[in-house]
Amino acid sequence: MTAPRRPGLLTDLGAAALALVLVVIAGLLGKWQYDAWQAHRDAEARDLTxxxxxxxxxxxxxxxxxxxxDVGRPVEVAGEWLDGGFWVADREHDGVPGYWAVAPLDIGDAAVLVVRGWAPQPDDDLLLATGEADVTGWLQPPEGSLVTDDDPNDDVFPEIRVADAVQRVDVDLYSAYVISQEPAGGLEDAELEALPSPSRFTGVRNLLYAFEWWVFGxxxxxxxxxxxxxxxxxxxASPTVQ
Incomplete structure (x- = not known):
């Protein structure tokens, strides 16, 4: 013999309401964390140019x-060119490999490295920069993928690294460089990659929290x-013993 076991109406409705509230709260908290993850990625990849x-x-x-x-933000700098310029290898212009011409610009309390333009081959005359200058360009972070410099004694570097460049000047350097919007005479404009792709780990904690809340729900x-x-x-029902 069987007998149905059913909860009371209030118990049934209360349990359903509680479950619904918990699911909704977990879903909203998960959406909030997901939006935070997306906001972190958008902030890292925003175009300020x-x-x-x-x-x-x-x-x-x-x-x-x-x-x-502030990657890619247009900035203005004014100062005087210093000795210690150098070339940066493996830079393309319209798909053609070449070099960036870089020179330090003393702006008062320190100097900032300025990419003055692009050339297909290093040229001492094109590298020379003297006098005062007003430069408008895009702000970029120093590079540092630890590429080996095959000849540390020449004027060609594999990357723009402040630690390398500071050895060529007698003043401090900013932890940034500027790509000039107007190339110097004899140089072509240096192509800019101002919109970096966000790292795969950007905001990953928020994404994990989002999934965690959805699992709770x-x-x-x-x-x-x-x-x-x-x-x-x-x-x-238990059988009756005869």
């Missing part, structure tokens, strides 16, 4: 680390379903 230029000293001081949100729904199934299942 179309903004009006601002003085570089308004963005960072000479002792500051590079401000990651699914678990709350599963617990209600199991309770409802067990509460309404038929109960098998």
């Amino acid at each position: 179309g903004l009006a230029p601002v003085p570089m000293t308004d963005v960072l001081d000479s002792d500051d680390p590079f401000p990651a949100p 699914a678990f709350a729904g599963y617990i209600w379903w199991r309770w409802r199934r067990d509460a309404t299942a038929a109960e098998v």
